Structure formats: structure tokens, C-alpha cells
Amino acid sequence: MSSISVRLDGEVDGLLARLKQMSGIDKAGVMNAIAEGLRTSTVERFSSEESPEGNKWKPSIRATRQGGKTLTKSVGLKNSIKAQADGTGAAVGTNLVYAATHQFGDERTIRAKKGRYLRFQIGDRWVNIPSVRVNIPARPFLGISKEDEEEIKAILDEVFEE
Numbered sequence: 001m002s003s004i005s006v007r008l009d010g011e012v013d014g015l016l017a018r019l020k021q022m023s024g025i026d027k028a029g030v031m032n033a034i035a036e037g038l039r040t041s042t043v044e045r046f047s048s049e050e051s052p053e054g055n056k057w058k059p060s061i062r063a064t065r066q067g068g069k070t071l072t073k074s075v076g077l078k079n080s081i082k083a084q085a086d087g088t089g090a091a092v093g094t095n096l097v098y099a100a101t102h103q104f105g106d107e108r109t110i111r112a113k114k115g116r117y118l119r120f121q122i123g124d125r126w127v128n129i130p131s132v133r134v135n136i137p138a139r140p141f142l143g144i145s146k147e148d149e150e151e152i153k154a155i156l157d158e159v160f161e162e
Contacts, residue, residue, distance in 0.1 A: 027087035030159055035083035035090035037151050042092055045141045046078040052143030071102060071139060105138030
């Protein structure tokens with residue numbers, strides 16, 4: 001599963017240390033609640049089209065020309081977001097190969113696999129060229145937002161109050 005590992009600092013470290021010391025707490029249940037909350041907020045980013053930091057994604061060419069939302073033509077990426085948790089931690093991510101390209105962006109040159117030229121249509125005319133340079137901007141969807149941090153703190157605070 002492709003995922004991003006995030007270290008939380010500040011108050012959360014103290015809460016996690018207290019959680020480690022306390023016996024009888026369903027740590028797997030707590031981590032599962034955190035993971036599911038992160039999965040839900042990650043999936044919601046596809047509707048708001050923004051990064052965990054709140055920055056709007058650059059609209060895709062398809063979304064600009066045909067309408068719709070960026071990264072949601074087939075909803076395959078959005079539906080691939082999964083959460084895993086156990087008593088030692090939580091992870092949210094996807095196993096789709098192309099997810100990293102969208103998360104981090106990419107620049108690449110595309111060349112013809114068969115023959116000397118790529119052939120494609122631009123508007124109403126056909127073009128033959130040996131290669132094309134493609135720049136895919138980063139559109140981060142994985143990560144922990146400020147709201148996610150607050151939700152994690154609230155979950156941990158609730159556990160410690162019980």
C-alpha cells in the first residue's frame with residue numbers, strides 16, 4: 001500500500017506517551033478510529049479538490065475542458081483509499097501505481113512504443129511528433145490536516161477521560 005508516514009508533534013506526543021503507559025485500553029480500537037477518520041477526510045478531499053494544507057489543486061485539463069472534478073473522472077483513485085490499524089499504529093493510503101504521480105507530481109517524456117512517432121489529435125488536426133514532454137502538477141490528497149490533528153486529539157482526549 002502506498003502511503004505517507006506522518007509524525008505528529010506537540011501535544012499529541014504527550015497523549016501518545018500516556019496511551020502507551022495505560023493498560024486495558026483498546027489501542028487497536030483507538031488506532032482504528034484514528035485511521036478511519038483520516039481515511040474519511042482523505043476521501044473528502046476529492047470533493048473539495050484541496051491538499052491537507054488547504055491549498056486548491058491545479059485543475060486538470062480534462063476537468064477544465066469537459067467539466068467535473070480533478071482526479072475524479074473514474075473515482076478509482078478516490079475509492080482505492082484504504083485504512084489499516086492495529087495496536088501499534090495506523091496507516092491510510094492506496095495501492096494504485098499512479099497515486100504517487102498525483103500526490104507528488106511528475107515530469108516525463110512520452111515516446112512512441114511502436115514506430116517513430118506519436119500520433120494524436122489536437123482539435124480537428126492530427127499531429128505526428130517523436131516525443132512529448134508532460135508535466136503533471138502535484139495534487140496532494142494524502143496527509144494530515146489541522147482538522148485531522150484536532151480530531152485525533154479529541155479521540156485521544158476522550159480515551160483518557162474514560
